Amino acid sequence: MxxxxxxxxxxxxxxxxxxxxxxxxxxxxxxxxxxxxxxxxxxxxxxxxxxxxxxxxxxxxxxxxxxxxxxxxxxxxxxxxxxRLHDQVRPLPPSALPPALRFGTGEPRLVGAGSIACVYRVVLPDGRAVAAKVRRPGIVRSLTADLAMLEQGARLMARLPRLRGVPVTAVAAQLTASIRAQLDFAREAESLEGFRKALGEVDGVTVPGVRPGLSTEDILVMDFVDGLARRRPEDLGEEERRNAVVAALRAVYRMLFLDGVVHCDLHPGNLYFRADGSIVVLDAGFTVRLSGSAREKFAAFFYCMSQGDGEACADIVLSTASAAPGADTARFRTGLAALVAEHTGRSAADFDLVSFAAKLFDLQRAHGLHADPQFVFPILSLLVLEGTVREFHPDVDFQREARPALVTALMERVVAEPREAR
Structure with missing residues (x-):
């Protein structure tokens, strides 16, 4: 659209x-x-x-x-x-439901109301249930105006001395473009199918399939997943909590390091933990696809960080960032090596991604380096997930759980290099 x-x-x-x-x-x-x-x-x-x-x-x-x-x-x-804003925003009035939603029998039942769309359970004539995601009327214009306002605010913020060297406007432009893309249900259907196929290789992860024959520009129809509930840590046993958190991390790492796709919206309205320790991933609207180079660089950075190799991390950042006149790369290397050493091997309870990201960008700004905006989105994805991980399984090691996907991604690159050289 x-x-x-x-x-x-x-x-x-x-x-x-x-x-x-x-x-x-x-x-x-x-x-x-x-x-x-x-x-x-x-x-x-x-x-x-x-x-x-x-x-x-x-x-x-x-x-x-x-x-x-x-x-x-x-x-x-x-x-x-x-x-409550994850899926309990003010729902659409019955009069606003599109006639195209009447492909089922009986009345559609509201199961979630978000900022861009509402989701209804609809029973098909053959008795099977589907989930119909209905775009809110007028949302295209209102959201576009909101995002234009935020972009203008980012341009003003970029002038502040504190934010010089931080890619505020570039990040804001990519972020608003990604949010704006949530209005495109055809794009989301394609992304959701991609997730379903890719995450089918990750144990304990379910992604609903898309029903293209029933979907329209304003309605995205998917398989309905029964038994979804917003669970608190005390609702699950210790083993189930651990299994759910590990499954969520491995799903994110699979998407990020192998597929180059960043899911920026894994809040509890789109990520459900089940009683058996498995998870369900819903919604693929707020996603960003990394360039091949950005995916490889971020995977290499995360791997070197998990190994405590701050010097290698510095090499990777310097290969992606642009340097201002007078940039002090030597002091940047020293600072990043110390930062990586400080955070390596910590559990979710002790590893503060917010603090790490802030210090990383501060180091770049202080030493005359301009960060690559594509490095921001993987961090954003992990920031959203980190809160849930800390709540349900604070002892999990973020970096250790990433290693299988990281090793696979790096091995794929090693195998691909000789082919590219031919």
């Missing part, structure tokens, strides 16, 4: 609207909280926060979904408040 661009006037209007919504919501916070307290509702502020994000627009909902997994960055209560 083709998504039109938004002019500067529309962006300014959208920005003004966002500030107006926030101002009104702030004014209502006091009276609304008091009224809710009188009615015996103790979670008034949590509801207010989630409703405010929804009122701001779909791009803000997407950002809140990602942040909700980061209990290390935000208070747990805030994460819980935002977590």
């Amino acid at each position: 083709t998504v039109g661009r938004i002019g500067g006037g529309a962006v300014a209007l959208r920005t003004a609207r966002a500030f107006a919504v926030l101002a009104v919501r702030m004014l209502l916070l006091g009276p609304a909280t008091a009224a809710a307290w009188l009615r015996g509702r103790s979670l008034a502020r949590d509801v207010w926060l989630a409703d405010t994000v929804v009122a701001l627009g779909p791009a803000f909902v997407k950002a809140a979904q990602l942040l909700s997994t980061r209990a290390d960055l935000l208070p747990p209560r805030v994460c819980r408040a935002l977590s």
Whole structure:
């Protein structure tokens, strides 16, 4: 599908609207909280926060979904408040359901409501159930306006002295393009089928198949997976928690290091742990495909990091980054070697990916290096997953679980090199 661009006037209007919504919501916070307290509702502020994000627009909902997994960055209560935005956004009214959804028998049953689409369980005439993902009416224009506003904000942020050398605008452009691509259900169907075939080789992972004959531009129809529930760590035994976390990590590493695909949206609304320790991966809209070079470089970086080889990590980063005049690569090497040594071999409970990524980009900025934006997306994917991993199995070793996929990826490259040289 083709998504039109938004002019500067529309962006300014959208920005003004966002500030107006926030101002009104702030004014209502006091009276609304008091009224809710009188009615015996103790979670008034949590509801207010989630409703405010929804009122701001779909791009803000997407950002809140990602942040909700980061209990290390935000208070747990805030994460819980935002977590309802994974699949409990305001649903479509029955009158807004497209006639094309009537391919089943009976009434469609809502099973999830996200920022871009709602998902319904529909029973086919033969008695089998499917999941129909229905795009929200008007979402193309509203999301495009939101993303244009965020891109403009990134351009302003890039001028700050603190962010010089950080690829803010390049990352924002790729990020907004990836979010905008979630509007394209044909692209998502192709990505989902690719995931299903690739992850079929990973034990304990299920990805629903696509029903292309029933899908349209506005509706993506998939197999319905029964028994999905939002589980807390205490709902699973220790072995099941470990198995689910390891399966999730191996699935991500398979996609990242072997297929060159980054799933940036593995929050609990798209990643389900089952009672038997297996997992279900849903939704393939928010994905980024890495270039072959970026995939190989990131795989090599992660492997060298798992081995504690900071010098090799520095070589890889320097081969991908661009250097400003006067760049101090020697001091960058020393700093990165120390950073890798500090983080190698830590469990999920002790390995802080946020801190590591921030220090990595700070090192590059401080020594005159401009990072490759494609290195940011794999880190974003792992950041979203890291919160869930820490909650369910904090003793897992992020780096050790990556090694099988890393070794396979690096061996494939070694085998391919002689062929390319012919």
